[in-house]
Amino acid sequence: MSEAKPDTPNYPEQFAGIRSRIEDRLAEIAPAVTGSAPRLKQSIRYSLLDGGKRLRPLITVLTAEALGGKAADAVDAACAIEMVHTASLMIDDLPSMDNASQRRGKPANHIAHGEDIAILGGITLISDAFGLIGRDPHLPADVKVDLVDALSTAIGTEGLCAGQERDLREINDRADAEALAQLQYQKTGALFVLCVEAGARIAGLERDSLAPLRAFGTHAGLAFQILDDLLDAVGESSVTGKDTGADLGKQTYAAIMSLDEAEAKADQELTDALAALEPAGINQEPFAAFLNLVLQAYQGQVDPGHARQAGAVV
């Protein structure tokens, strides 16, 4: 929308700094492989410390900073969300679910560590995420309690687990755009919304002023999921690091519209995400920079033979 101005903060540098803090903290949080249950601890380290894009913790810390909070206060909550995201990948990949063989360029957790350990590892990561919030020394108890509430909602019968049931069991049941948007909200949007909601609460915003940020998270999450669906349809496994074509027959945007239409919808969602911040007077720039990063990650992974040159959002 606008060219980068000379006085624009250096977002790539800020993002790199946040990512580095997140990686450092995750390395501290990951259980050392000592004492009992070494397989469980190894399985957790295997998936948690594997160089994911860290988009969710990044937007969490970025939101806190953009709204006047401190990165240090947001890092543990951001890591908790990444732990839940990591667990969701371990669980989704299981033989009884997507039966995926690889993830992030290496064997899926259950292939490397066994199905039993992968399940226990996913559960431990989710439980540890709540514990990390409960023990967070940076946040007041009332904010922690809100985050526990919101994280639980993002996981359960209206969140990730519901989305995963529908993804597995509603195959082609009713693949219209509206039902799909709801499914994708549960699968991806709910956690993106949680990220900005958590960042905002940590920065001191009250619960009743979060609607614009929730709208941003919903649109951004949907854009991300559309691009992820497209990667599954047209990406190369060697680049995406996971099985592609795994969504065939599933409810995805790649299934109900052309690739061009899906990319146009992703673009629209990115635009809507930023627009949602406007009424609240929130500076769009850091959020726009984040969305550009999401888009660039997609453009870097898509098979160039299929790629359309989607326009940058800033």
Next chain:
Amino acid sequence: MSEAKPDTPNYPEQFAGIRSRIEDRLAEIAPAVTGSAPRLKQSIRYSLLDGGKRLRPLITVLTAEALGGKAADAVDAACAIEMVHTASLMIDDLPSMDNASQRRGKPANHIAHGEDIAILGGITLISDAFGLIGRDPHLPADVKVDLVDALSTAIGTEGLCAGQERDLREINDRADAEALAQLQYQKTGALFVLCVEAGARIAGLERDSLAPLRAFGTHAGLAFQILDDLLDAVGESSVTGKDTGADLGKQTYAAIMSLDEAEAKADQELTDALAALEPAGINQEPFAAFLNLVLQAYQGQVDPGHARQAGAVV
């Protein structure tokens, strides 16, 4: 150790009242099968509302009341613990773990609802348990944060999940009594300890005064687990409602000592549990009544051909 006195509170009546509150609240908490993800919601209802003994929520509420707290304040935390316990049974029964066919007298959750849904149901129950604590309107935020912390610890790499890894993967590795006590603490004791710890915090005790109650929980949990092992070895499936003989080759007390020795050890643990309360000046009676209930449940299920008449602890 002493006969019931005429002025003794009517514990069976108190227990029945607590159980009834717990059942009512669990029925409210269990997700209604409307909207999206009906299979997930049905799977949760199937295992959560199936007439378990509710020993964990019972001792949670009982502890709160025994220490001067109100039952109403403890009911949600008690239900959260029961939700985690229920999830642990669903997960333990999975094909990749104990591969159990029945539980509480009906098909195991994954047989009735599918393996994918049983896994998602277990995860949702654990996540919902944290959410229930986070939203509990009866408790101050600092107590809720402590409960979240303690619940997470009871589940993760030093709790239930660690115990389950060891149960699955350390078969006969080092079945000596000390290693076994540590394993059983992770599998069962940690959650029993959490129950009394939660009840005490809800009643207003500070974190640094919980040691005697933790000791009670550790001994009581171990006694319970020994009796449960014995039931697996000598019980009748038609009475216990789950597969028996499933522990063959595993590290259990039934495997490393004679049945008489194991029952004697359970008796000793029950005695030690009560003795742990003495230095703190805590009235032992309600706790003794609870332990009697545990013992009676065992005696009611054991095959009479193998049963030894274990002495009641009060």
